[in-house]
Amino acid sequence: MPGVMIVEDDLPLRELLREALEKRKYTVVTASDGREAMLKFRPSVIDIVITDLLMPEEDGLSVIMNVRKVKPETKIIAISGGGKAGPGSYLTIGKTLGADQVFSKPFLPSELVQKVREILG
């Protein structure tokens, strides 16, 4: 089954998304920030990365850039709940840097799972 990496600093949300994806039989790897994500990223295992953008330590924008360097064909979904600039601005930057899809929080996990299914084909 395709491998999904979830990069999200909020533990309960990380676990919710893990549960939603494992239920649909995806192999899931999680990380709490960009630094941990790149330590755990295995190109042979991960087909798609779902990353929050605003995180402490290393943020989602650096995840996008680093994943693209290591395995350019990896699919990437960026998510954001906003900050001073609002989710729209961060997500626009995410898209510019190479995210395949962007999601604004809050969203239904089923919508995210559906998008993963569509992107991976």
Next chain:
Amino acid sequence: MKTPGKSLTEPKQGNPGDAEKNLQRTWKQDSASLIAGGIAHDLNTILTLIYGYSELALEGLDPSSENYANIRKIIQSADRAKAVTGQLLSLGMEADQVRMTVQVKDVLRETLEFLRPLVTDSIIFREEILTPEVSVSADPVQLYRVFINLARNAIQAMEERGGTLTVTLDTRKGAEMSNLKAGTQAADKYARILFADTGPGMDENTAARMFEPFFTSGKQNMGTGLGLSVVYGIITSIDGQVSVITEKGRGTAIELLIPSL
């Protein structure tokens, strides 16, 4: 339509020594939007959890069951919270506006149609569209947000005793404007939108602070205090102006002047 009392315009400008006060006010509003953005970010994460676990809880439930209906109500409450975080993010958010030509009367009518089913029979809506073909350059979503906030404030003011909300649309020539802010260049023509209620009105101190983020008049059901600061931010970002006319015991009118096309 008779509008009550004295006129107050936010903010006051032009006196020497006010520069520091304006700077402090700008800093306060920048800080407010920074804090608001941070809060909205965290709330949006929590809302995703509420949506997610509600969705999981609905799986396998009989749609006609009471538990199913109760969980749907949780989701509806999350929808309302999502609208509030949207307002939080609107504070100081000019970057995301997508401006286009907007027919003002269409957005006004949509606002009233949306709110009409939500008010009791004791509150009457009146439309005075004196100049129907008025358009402005604005983000229609933001304009809608402005009108919803103004209408909701008027409705809340009249909830106890009922009353009438009159929404007026007409135009003003730039040359006729006597209350433009100091240093502002007048546009040729302005769309004038007035939201006037027959509620209890405000005293001068309350009216002077009504556009501050998080300021409320103290009544428990008057909301988060963000609505009018959002209105002020959106209208001034499209070179418009907001004025308040209010008198205790006689109601409140909020006038928007937006350069028209």
